[in-house]
Amino acid sequence: MTATARTVVIRQHGGPEVMMLEDRPLGEPGPGEVRIRHHAVGLNFIDVYQRSGLYAMPLPAALGQEGAGIVEAVGEGVTHLKAGDRAAYGGGPSGAYAEARVMPAGAVVPLPEGIAFEDAAAIMLKGLTVQFLFRRTVPIASGDTVLLHAAAGGVGLLACQWARSEGIRVIAVAGGPEKCARALEHGAIHAIDTRAVPDIAAEVRRLTGGRGVDVVMDGVGRDTFEASLDSLRPLGMMISFGNASGKVPPVDLMALASRGSLKITRPTLFTHIADPEACRAMAADLFGKVVAGEVTAQVGQRFRLDEVAEAHRALEARETTGSTVLIP
Template identity: 40%
Template sequence: MKAVTFKKFGGPEVLEIQDIAIGKPGPKEVLVKNLSIGLNFIDTYHRSGLYPIPLPSGIGLEACGEIEEVGSEVKLFKVGDRVTHASMPIGAYAEKQIMPEDKLVSVPDGVSNEVASCITLKGITAEYLLHRAYPLKKGDKVLYHAAAGGLGQILCPWANALGAEVIGTVGSKEKEEIAKKNGCHHVINYTDKNFVEEVEKIVGKNGIDVVYDGVGLKTFEGSIEVLEIRGMMVAFGNASGYVDTIDVKKHINTKGLFFTRPSIAHYTVKREELEESAKKVFDAVLSKKFTVEISKKYSLDEAQKAHEDLEGRRLTGPAVIIP
């Protein structure tokens, strides 16, 4: 089968496509034929070495596919089931993948392969951010960075549906309209305006209840500045660089802030957590709390281009790889 692999950390150019042997699933594993593959920022962190992994390696954590073969002790699924996943083992950029059965969830009718492959990771991320990392309440004032991106297309309208006032930041004029379409009540283009000043015009000084920040280094200080007394800083990504130092006196103590750096792994530790979170995501899709529009499709041969577009901020929503 064809799979995207890399032998050293670096830029998109280290990705290469190879023909490899897949082998047979173990007793509690299944062989999945991938039908659509999710493209996520965490893939670039694995490729660059920001999140080091053993090399050589495959790449990708998210895909939707059909089970072709099951191990001797598999109880949750059968051949022909449509499933999706957003977890280790790494290697979703491939025509087929062997997966532990307990990392998979069923895809309900009414959710397409492409949508399933780009909302499992982003959708579960949005679910735990909105319902568990900071349980969002009606009337809360939210600041969300990168509101025109793939996760923004899910989280912002979902936050809106929960009754929050959503302020989104974007990096270009084109993305302003996308963020508005994504459910933001207010949109700030931080390339030509100071987002701290603009937020204060909307909600006043120290007026934000929670900041969801997946951008990182470039937005961190401003995000801390706009939060209210005892506000919550949810730093869940590093698109502009990793925030590696928290000054408790400067960043936390001045307003008694709460700070969390969550990941999907922390919120899907148990099988029931994974199943419940995925169910909430698929229910939200089917009830149209948010809609998903695929911004671009790539082939496996275009993995380098996909990463270039992702890191270059050229995508205006979720993108997928079709094997």
């Protein structure tokens, strides 16, 4: 009898209601593959983008990019993992919303004993994102100032902690006093409440004595893009790394010149982790921060796998704080 695993699948793009649980065959790993049984699965905005069709996928498709659990079997040529190992991943082919799966081994890394499965599922994709934002995108040094949007979200709270551990000053942007307070608790030096402050850029100028910030990290997209540019100092760097509010319209390059020869980049995590060795090095850097207590996972919500639609609705409504995990 062929083993199966409950898996969340979409057969059309749309709202949370298009996600269905199906029993899918679970085979043996081939060369360069592993089979991992999930103990926890992470929820991310990219899952929403893929479900809705903003990032269109061939259908039918399984969803999910992030998980942690136990390696059940490895295929030929896999040397960095073995059956029985604790492991985690953030990236690779979608399909993490499942009890178990077979997937390429290059995206899967050994998980230290000191990090719980739920914490790993909450931190892998978001934590690797923070790692490339601070380490691999533009040089950011102690004393530099970063404007961070959605600072009370999963990426945001990790970024606040990472910055604090390295002496980087974060001005957090979040919606509501409770979310602002969380960002401050996790290392931000100032917090701008978008519900109370209508002009983010003006407030940034006030907080920086008119100078502006060195770097903006903006995962919100369309709604905050202009304010982000207006918050930068001359020669500052805008990192646009997400589209939570929608896709950013085409950019007039002269708008960068007129604001002070600004720089802009649109990186993706998947470019950075495409090289398995780079992926493992990034994960080791992240895990070092976690084990040292400099960065801690913030699991704000837990849902069962069969509650995935409810989880998506909460994420899209910005009703979540920290990270959200699914428990298979």
